[in-house]
Amino acid sequence: MARVTVIGTGYVGLIQGVCLADVGHDVICVDTDVEKIAMLRAGRSPIFERGLDDLLAKTIASGRITFATPSEGWSQLYGDIVFVAVGTPQSDNGAADLSFVRAVAASIAQEATHPLTVVMKSTVPPGTGATLCARVFADADVRIDYVSNPEFLREGHAIQDWYETDRVVIGADATAAAERVAALYSSLGSPVVITDVASAETIKYASNAFLSTKISFINEIANLCDCIGADIDDVARGIGLDKRIGSHFLNAGIGYGGSCFPKDTRALDFIATLNGYDFDLLKSVIDVNNRQRLLPVIHLAKAFPDLHRRKVAVLGLSFKPHTDDVRESPALDIVPLLLQEGARVACYDPIAGNVELGAAVRVDTVWEALDGASAAVLTTEWQEFRDLDWSRARALMTDEPIVFDGRNALDREALVSAGFRYMAVGRPGEHRG
Numbered sequence: 001m002a003r004v005t006v007i008g009t010g011y012v013g014l015i016q017g018v019c020l021a022d023v024g025h026d027v028i029c030v031d032t033d034v035e036k037i038a039m040l041r042a043g044r045s046p047i048f049e050r051g052l053d054d055l056l057a058k059t060i061a062s063g064r065i066t067f068a069t070p071s072e073g074w075s076q077l078y079g080d081i082v083f084v085a086v087g088t089p090q091s092d093n094g095a096a097d098l099s100f101v102r103a104v105a106a107s108i109a110q111e112a113t114h115p116l117t118v119v120m121k122s123t124v125p126p127g128t129g130a131t132l133c134a135r136v137f138a139d140a141d142v143r144i145d146y147v148s149n150p151e152f153l154r155e156g157h158a159i160q161d162w163y164e165t166d167r168v169v170i171g172a173d174a175t176a177a178a179e180r181v182a183a184l185y186s187s188l189g190s191p192v193v194i195t196d197v198a199s200a201e202t203i204k205y206a207s208n209a210f211l212s213t214k215i216s217f218i219n220e221i222a223n224l225c226d227c228i229g230a231d232i233d234d235v236a237r238g239i240g241l242d243k244r245i246g247s248h249f250l251n252a253g254i255g256y257g258g259s260c261f262p263k264d265t266r267a268l269d270f271i272a273t274l275n276g277y278d279f280d281l282l283k284s285v286i287d288v289n290n291r292q293r294l295l296p297v298i299h300l301a302k303a304f305p306d307l308h309r310r311k312v313a314v315l316g317l318s319f320k321p322h323t324d325d326v327r328e329s330p331a332l333d334i335v336p337l338l339l340q341e342g343a344r345v346a347c348y349d350p351i352a353g354n355v356e357l358g359a360a361v362r363v364d365t366v367w368e369a370l371d372g373a374s375a376a377v378l379t380t381e382w383q384e385f386r387d388l389d390w391s392r393a394r395a396l397m398t399d400e401p402i403v404f405d406g407r408n409a410l411d412r413e414a415l416v417s418a419g420f421r422y423m424a425v426g427r428p429g430e431h432r433g
């Protein structure tokens with residue numbers, strides 16, 4: 001069993017750490033955020049992820065996982081294999097911000113006292129590994145092998161995805177380093193793709209770009225359905241049953257959000273441009289996605305010329321159900337646009353983390369959000385909203401209220417019979433025409 005260090009205990013690093021410990025490796029998880037480390041040492045997870053609390057408790061009890069901050073002395077923190085799982089957010093120009101990755105790489109190169117395999121879990125643009133090796137790791141006093149091992153987990157299903165991953169991708173120049181990393185996952189039995197570093201980096205971006213393309217494609221078809229009177233539910237089912245296409249990522253709505261697709265598509269577009277290539281398809285995918293999240297505001301403003309006198313309930317703040325992550329959530333664009341139209345906005349989410357909502361209020365129950373509202377916008381398809389007693393909701397709201405189902409997740413017939421005006425994306429509803 002290997003001695004592993006994971007640097008960065010966010011959504012990716014923490015899952016990587018506890019799962020590696022669970023399959024038997026000795027793991028140290030390191031983070032600069034002292035509060036996170038204190039929580040983890042106390043056995044509490046700083047993020048919401050199904051099954052994580054139990055796995056954390058189990059691995060802490062086994063003694064195979066510990067938590068530390070870099071101030072405790074890097075030399076004691078390095079195992080033989082060091083995963084880097086720090087954030088790579090978007091810069092103002094659309095490029096991936098690699099400052100956290102570079103800072104970690106510089107620390108490793110300066111402070112490593114024994115040979116290491118550094119494994120990049122963070123999503124970094126093609127070419128990053130080569131640059132880090134040439135400019136940073138080449139200066140280290142000890143041998144450092146570099147491996148790219150991109151992460152494909154879905155928040156909300158992260159632990160299941162770790163154990164049942166469709167593939168493990170490993171990019172390395174040295175075969176022995178690739179084999180060392182592959183061995184960590186040997187108990188999973190998943191297909192392993194071993195390739196060079198640049199190809200592994202590209203696989204990650206190409207995967208996210210392709211999934212984003214599927215979403216923007218079905219959203220374009222849904223918008224067309226609204227123009228021509230077709231039903232996107234039937235169209236998507238009819239398309240998705242074709243095995244060459246597949247049914248995943250064909251849910252029309254207000255578009256993708258989250259900490260990956262938006263920034264990774266923009267970063268790939270940036271890297272393409274930097275290399276002299278115009279990735280027109282990807283630019284359109286991004287444009288379509290930006291446009292989709294305007295739809296609820298456009299339709300509500302049309303339906304209510306006096307929107308500035310009305311209250312709107314925004315149901316859902318996380319970018320998708322089963323996570324507290326609000327990064328790039330469509331709701332966070334929709335709320336300020338509604339405020340700009342003069343509406344009063346009340347937001348409710350069962351789990352989402354703290355978020356800046358301007359003049360909008362965040363309430364503790366869905367009923368408070370709906371009370372006195374003229375419209376509800378479904379932005380995250382939490383089960384609580386799917387199962388809602390919409391007749392009770394109707395009774396709390398003003399006359400002829402609208403539900404804008406931004407996720408095509410609600411029962412249209414039930415809402416219409418409860419007395420709502422129903423609007424969605426590509427589904428029959430009164431916004432068409």
Ligand SMILES: NC(=O)c1ccc[n+]([C@@H]2O[C@H](COP(=O)([O-])OP(=O)(O)OC[C@H]3O[C@@H](n4cnc5c(N)ncnc54)[C@H](O)[C@@H]3O)[C@@H](O)[C@H]2O)c1
Nearest residue numbers: 008009010011012031032033085086087088100122123151
């Ligand atoms: N979240 C996802 O679903 C997901 C999926 C696949 C890939 N990724 C990629 O994985 C990477 C991490 O994403 P995340 O969502 O886990 O990010 P995150 O922001 O949740 O976590 C990053 C962590 O790194 C810590 N950190 C920053 N600098 C550090 C340093 N110098 N030393 C130690 N810790 C440091 C931060 O305090 C934070 O806890 C990103 O590149 C992301 O694109 C994310």
